[in-house]
Amino acid sequence: xxxxISFEFFPPKTDVGAEKLIVVxxxxxxxxxxxxxxxxxxxxxTRERTLSTIDALHGQGAPVAPHLSCIGDDKARIAELLDxxxxxxxxxxxxxxxxxxxxxxxxxxxxYATDLVRFxxxxxxxxxxxxxxxxxxxxPQASSFDQDIERFAEKVRxxxxxAITQFFFNTDSYFYFVxxxxxxxxxxxxxxxxxxxxxxxxxxxxxxxxxxxxxxxxRKQLAAYGxxxxxxxxxxxxxxxxxxxxxxxxxxxxxxxxxxNQTEPTRQLVKDLGLA
Ligand code: FAD
Numbered sequence: 001x002x003x004x005i006s007f008e009f010f011p012p013k014t015d016v017g018a019e020k021l022i023v024v025x026x027x028x029x030x031x032x033x034x035x036x037x038x039x040x041x042x043x044x045x046t047r048e049r050t051l052s053t054i055d056a057l058h059g060q061g062a063p064v065a066p067h068l069s070c071i072g073d074d075k076a077r078i079a080e081l082l083d084x085x086x087x088x089x090x091x092x093x094x095x096x097x098x099x100x101x102x103x104x105x106x107x108x109x110x111x112y113a114t115d116l117v118r119f120x121x122x123x124x125x126x127x128x129x130x131x132x133x134x135x136x137x138x139x140p141q142a143s144s145f146d147q148d149i150e151r152f153a154e155k156v157r158x159x160x161x162x163a164i165t166q167f168f169f170n171t172d173s174y175f176y177f178v179x180x181x182x183x184x185x186x187x188x189x190x191x192x193x194x195x196x197x198x199x200x201x202x203x204x205x206x207x208x209x210x211x212x213x214x215x216x217x218x219r220k221q222l223a224a225y226g227x228x229x230x231x232x233x234x235x236x237x238x239x240x241x242x243x244x245x246x247x248x249x250x251x252x253x254x255x256x257x258x259x260x261n262q263t264e265p266t267r268q269l270v271k272d273l274g275l276a
Contacts, residue, residue, distance in 0.1 A: 004034045004254040005275050006065075006191075009057075009261050011038055011049035017261070022056060027263040029061040031276045034254065035092055037065040037131075042098025043072035043108075047081070054090065064090060065131070068120075069098025070110035075119060078110070082124050094131045094164065095120060114155045121159040132156070134163035134190055136177040137170070140211030149177070153184045162188050164256045167195035167212050169239070171246045189253040194244060196257070196265040197222075197236025199229070237265060237272075244273050 007028050012018045025036065036057055040050045050066055058064045066085060070078060085093070097113040110116050113132055120130055132155050135148060142148035156163070168174060178190050195212075197203055200222035207214045218239060225231040244255060255275070257266045270276050 002275055003248050003252065005031065005270060006034045006037065006254065006256045007259050007266065008037045008039065008193075008256060009053065009259060011040075011046050011053040012261065013049070018053070018056065021053065021261055024259070024261055024263045025057055025060065028259065028266065031267060031270050033062050035063045035065045037067060037092075037094050037256075040067040040069050040096075040098075041101070042069045042096075043101050044077060045101055047077075051081075051084070054085075055088075058088060058090060063092055065092035065094055065129075066090065067094040067096060068116070069096040070108060070113065070116035070119075071098040072100050072106060072108045073110070075109050078116070078119065079123050082120060082128075086124060086127055091127060092129045092131070093120065094133075095160065096133055112151075112155075114151070114158045117155055117158040117160050129162075130160050131162050131164055131191075132160040134165045134177065135211070136165055136168050136173040137211065137213055139166075149180050149184070153181065153186050156181075156186050156188045160188060162191060162253075164191045165193045166210055167193050167206075167258060169215055169218060169243060170213065171243065171250065174247065174252070175250055191254045191256050192244075192247050192252050194240065194255050194257045194269070196240055196260070196269060198233050198260075198262075198265055200225070200232055233265065237268060240265075240269055241272050244269065248273070 009021060012021050038050055038053045040046055054064050054066050068081060095113055095116045110119055117130055117132060120128060134152055138145050138148050174192055181190060221235055222232060259266045
């Protein structure tokens with residue numbers, strides 16, 4: 001059976017971006033994904049845009065899965081969103097803590113993703129299929145790998161059904177994380193998050209802000225290509241195809257692509273992996 005795939009979008013900021021996303025969604029829909037997820041700005045900063053993006057995509061093919069973050073937000077506003085999604089017949093969520101926007105200080109009533117998962121279960125029972133975040137290379141704020149793994153296990157025990165990872169390029173970190181989680185008796189699927197490589201400076205910026213590691217050999221090769229974007233894309237494609245192949249061979253249950261609201265290069269990756 002082919003490994004299943006899912007695609008992540010962020011809510012566009014402009015009308016032009018929203019119109020473009022409709023086209024990207026239709027094109028990626030042809031690849032038969034399990035679902036499309038839409039990110040949510042921490043503290044509710046994209047609440048309306050996430051909702052309108054979800055409205056635009058819901059009912060147009062594969063199910064949609066809104067992300068929902070809890071830091072700096074309050075229970076009443078989160079409960080309201082849960083009720084809105086349920087009323088629309090949306091039954092998947094990606095539940096996150098989020099990162100506080102600069103300047104915002106209060107953690108809110110639900111400071112960690114585990115608190116959010118618990119709240120979702122208390123409020124909506126088993127209605128939602130809930131995915132959470134996982135960090136094979138450790139969350140940047142965790143004090144130790146062991147503690148991060150234990151916190152992750154708590155999040156699943158609180159009621160998460162599965163997890164999507166931060167992007168990574170080192171498959172050993174993923175398989176080690178999965179082994180450690182299994183040793184704790186957790187059998188929730190851990191789905192690798194796949195970041196296509198198209199632009200060196202964007203990739204380095206994402207990696208620096210999320211604590212993901214770009215191996216030296218990839219950094220050096222990207223730097224050597226300079227402004228030659230065609231070579232960067234070709235090299236990036238080869239690296240990510242091999243990464244995905246190793247993950248599939250090693251038993252990854254599915255792949256979740258960070259599309260950056262673009263059809264290519266995700267479509268090419270999925271096709272070359274034979275997953276369409
Ligand atoms: P948590 O699971 O709460 O963990 C955060 C940190 O707190 C970790 O270091 C953990 O070890 C520690 N911790 C957990 N519980 C406790 C506790 N009880 N006491 C002390 N420490 C604890 N961000 C957004 O704002 N919007 C999005 O849509 C979004 N989508 C994402 C999708 C994916 C697949 C991933 C991987 C990340 C996404 N993020 C998103 C980013 C995410 O919000 C940040 O990485 C954030 O810093 C942590 O979120 P979390 O849900 O992993 O937090």
